[in-house]
């Protein structure tokens with residue numbers, strides 16, 4: 001049943017009456033049930049979801065944590081075992097369950113099923129166990145989940161828009177049941193982590209990224225929408241795989257593809273307003289830069305692989321300054337890779353050097369990059385370098401071998417974002433250790449199988465002197481009696497906090513400056529103890545604090561620059577940000593006793609005709 005509450009009734013009296021009807025529902029439940037009529041703005045309440053429907057709704061479900069009163073009122077009494085549990089007790093069971101699986105893909109499936117069953121429990125579990133569970137819902141396991149997506153796909157999460165939907169994208173967006181979407185993560189599946197073109201199976205990435213929006217930054221789940229744009233795939237294996245769940249055709253390029261993305265952008269704004277944040281994720285290189293340039297001044301958008309990655313890498317370099325005692329501009333860089341991640345990092349490093357007082361060209365000159373054809377040099381036999389790569393091309397002879405390049409350039413910082421597994425050979429790592437007292441080496445490629453080197457290889461080949469980070473997590477490494485726990489240089493430190501700040505302040509335009517602010521915030525959260533244990537990043541268990549801090553500083557920046565659209569300006573930005581974050585606790589108090597039926601004589605156990613059983617304390 002749909003009840004429309006007219007604007008005239010949205011008075012205190014009207015809302016109090018509605019409030020009384022919903023008294024037994026928690027604040028989150030009420031929030032998630034409240035919708036607004038698109039034309040009139042009237043509050044629409046879908047009525048009280050009763051009985052089995054209530055339990056089957058993941059946003060409302062609390063499993064055995066429903067109190068007796070709730071079970072009675074909702075008509076679910078008897079539909080579940082008579083035991084009452086706290087959310088903490090449920091979390092313990094979930095941890096036990098997830099840990100008992102040997103295979104990470106089974107852990108992934110368990111968590112996906114929990115997400116579908118009990119949203120608050122899923123987000124509390126993830127949010128309070130980031131170190132254990134982020135590697136499952138995110139890199140590296142999410143990569144495997146995408147590769148096996150056709151097999152493990154169970155229940156829908158997110159929207160699939162295909163090339164055949166041209167002209168109707170707005171209608172498809174209207175099929176999404178949540179009207180208050182504030183953030184979309186969209187992919188076309190062409191470059192999923194370092195695994196290449198996974199087509200529609202790339203959906204695991206927007207789903208995983210948005211899980212982190214909520215778990216790491218408290219963006220409300222109903223405000224998040226994962227989208228995959230399916231324009232085919234060039235993955236031959238998938239094209240012949242009966243399990244593949246996407247369009248079985250070669251990838252579409254050219255004007256028709258561009259028009260589809262244009263239509264998608266316009267439809268998203270028409271449906272959710274011009275403030276809706278659109279995060280581009282894992283598009284192919286040739287599209288990622290084009291779309292960023294095309295849309296960045298027209299929509300509230302950013303490219304995570306270019307800008308988010310840049311920010312987390314610069315955060316690591318800012319923290320590394322405290323060990324090397326060098327400014328960023330005192331360094332010489334070699335990048336393996338000259339794609340989205342590498343160019344994004346190089347560009348932000350240049351900005352950071354400029355803020356240290358280094359002129360633009362001088363800053364660019366400190367950065368040497370290598371792509372699949374070798375060092376970026378002017379007059380390459382393969383032809384002139386185009387676009388962003390051209391900015392970093394040097395007057396130098398052609399060089400193809402990374403080891404030779406390292407010997408020639410003598411960098412203090414070596415960054416890998418190439419998906420070229422094991423490209424940082426022992427010889428290269430040893431050379432870095434020969435040139436530098438404390439070589440800085442980032443192997444940023446994901447998932448773990450694509451890393452340019454492992455943490456162990458980095459420490460062993462540099463006599464433990466390396467300052468290391470990696471895109472996917474590596475466990476601790478013990479070398480010469482010292483144990484190192486390197487940090488994860490992953491954009492997960494950045495995008496959730498940036499998104500939270502953008503959403504709460506209603507920023508329309510996401511500038512590069514915002515990513516520099518985020519980098520500085522993350523770097524400021526790194527303690528001496530973190531550096532001492534070998535990490536340039538705060539522990540994953542502190543990532544939520546970073547996200548909130550980023551959001552607060554992004555808000556401050558937005559109001560200072562006049563780019564916020566949420567008015568009036570809140571005085572206390574921290575309180576303002578926190579007040580809008582998701583609350584994953586079940587906020588209805590449980591009865592004082594959790595076991596049922598009660599054995600304590602202070603509880604009177606009565607039966608009533610209408611509602612079955614009732615506690616009388």
Ligand SMILES: NC(=O)C1=CN([C@@H]2O[C@H](COP(=O)(O)OP(=O)(O)OC[C@H]3O[C@@H](n4cnc5c(N)ncnc54)[C@H](OP(=O)(O)O)[C@@H]3O)[C@@H](O)[C@H]2O)C=CC1
Pocket residue numbers: 191192193194195284285304305306309312336337338339340341342370371372373374417418419420423444445446447450470471472489490491492
């Ligand atoms: N840690 C993090 O937060 C992030 C990590 N990444 C990871 O970085 C990797 C690259 O991503 P992205 O930049 O978006 O991808 P792109 O495809 O945009 O770039 C890859 C770059 O690597 C170059 N390359 C590939 N193979 C080699 C090789 N053998 N030797 C030298 N260069 C090579 C390519 O050369 P060419 O230009 O000639 O094709 C290209 O410049 C992925 O594994 C991804 O998962 C990405 C984003 C965030």
Ligand SMILES: CC(=O)C(=O)O
Pocket residue numbers: 139192193194282304305445446471490491
């Ligand atoms: C982390 C990330 O965004 C990537 O590897 O693509």
Ligand SMILES: [Mg+2]
Pocket residue numbers: 193281282304305
């Ligand atoms: Mg990515």
